[in-house]
Amino acid sequence: MKLQQLRYIWEVAKHDLNVSATAQSLYTSQPGISKQIRLLEDELGVEIFSRSGKHLTHVTPAGESILSMAGEILRRVESIKQVAQEFSNERKGSLSIATTHTQARYALPPVIKSFMGRYPDVSLHMHQGTPMQIAEEAADGTVDFAIATEAMEHFSDLIMMPCYTWNRSVVVPRNHPLTQVGKLTLEDVARYPLVTYVFGFTGRSKLDDAFNSKGLHPRVVFTAVDADVIKTYVRLGLGVGIIASMAVLPEVDDDLVALDASELFEPSQTKIGFRKGTFLRGYMYDFLELFAPHLTRDRVQKAGECTSRQEVDELFADVKLPEH
Numbered sequence: 001m002k003l004q005q006l007r008y009i010w011e012v013a014k015h016d017l018n019v020s021a022t023a024q025s026l027y028t029s030q031p032g033i034s035k036q037i038r039l040l041e042d043e044l045g046v047e048i049f050s051r052s053g054k055h056l057t058h059v060t061p062a063g064e065s066i067l068s069m070a071g072e073i074l075r076r077v078e079s080i081k082q083v084a085q086e087f088s089n090e091r092k093g094s095l096s097i098a099t100t101h102t103q104a105r106y107a108l109p110p111v112i113k114s115f116m117g118r119y120p121d122v123s124l125h126m127h128q129g130t131p132m133q134i135a136e137e138a139a140d141g142t143v144d145f146a147i148a149t150e151a152m153e154h155f156s157d158l159i160m161m162p163c164y165t166w167n168r169s170v171v172v173p174r175n176h177p178l179t180q181v182g183k184l185t186l187e188d189v190a191r192y193p194l195v196t197y198v199f200g201f202t203g204r205s206k207l208d209d210a211f212n213s214k215g216l217h218p219r220v221v222f223t224a225v226d227a228d229v230i231k232t233y234v235r236l237g238l239g240v241g242i243i244a245s246m247a248v249l250p251e252v253d254d255d256l257v258a259l260d261a262s263e264l265f266e267p268s269q270t271k272i273g274f275r276k277g278t279f280l281r282g283y284m285y286d287f288l289e290l291f292a293p294h295l296t297r298d299r300v301q302k303a304g305e306c307t308s309r310q311e312v313d314e315l316f317a318d319v320k321l322p323e324h
Helices: 003-014 018-027 030-044 062-087 102-106 109-118 130-141 188-189 204-213 228-233 280-291 297-305 309-315
Strands: 047-052 055-059 092-099 124-127 146-147 158-166 168-173 192-195 220-224 240-244 256-260 268-275
Touching: 003 018, 003 030, 003 062, 018 030, 062 220, 092 130, 092 280, 102 109, 102 124, 102 130, 102 146, 102 228, 109 124, 109 280, 130 146, 130 158, 130 268, 146 280, 158 297, 158 309, 168 228, 188 204, 192 228, 220 228, 228 240, 228 256, 280 297, 297 309
Parallel strands: 092 124, 092 146, 192 220, 192 240
Antiparallel strands: 047 055, 146 268, 158 268, 168 240, 168 256
């Protein structure tokens, strides 16, 4: 059994059993990958992939278990490389982050700028996606850190640490009737068609919970994953926008009115996390503290030693989170 063979089956599974695409991504030949997979299966005495002719059709039950262990081995190998790099050159390497558009566009820029100023030789990679995609990429080791508000609780092998709380604003054109309302209520908002985030995205569940608790069923006419897209369609008169308050920029959005909705919805909490057992390099600890100052090296190391999500929550129970 060779490490290269484990990498091949892992990558083939990641590429939806497309050997040709896997070969392109690994800069090798398709026949070479197929041969190595067959050699591994012959050595193990079981099929990892079922086939129809020359095409792989699905992962076998034995293959599911083998792939899980192969992924863990490959992550351990990567950790060994990280340890070696830390001792050979502690200021050079790479950092990959998976997050949503809102975090990437509105929360992270000053952090990234400061980080790159400190570590110009660290290559930084940003992956944007849905909360579920973000959590999956952190769980399988594709990225170092996941930053999101939703869906993290579905992945027990992630250490998720609180960063900050945030709430929402209702955004409307300057001549909209809601700008004349004294104290905004959910009933006021529900009278108009809504333009907001896709469900399961950027705290959308808190929004739905608030309306449901009042027995209100507003008409959501347009959803998007991008706050800038939402604002564009508010400008077109499609409906009333509900977005994260951090996504309202006075210098850019001076044609819109942002109405504070913090009393209408429960605040959401953004978290950052990494896979259990991940070796964190020095600059990774610095990134965490730049993003959330209470995430000191000592606290992060203690979080990494926790055996349950409840222990992690207790570790940060006395921390007053900043608001965005």
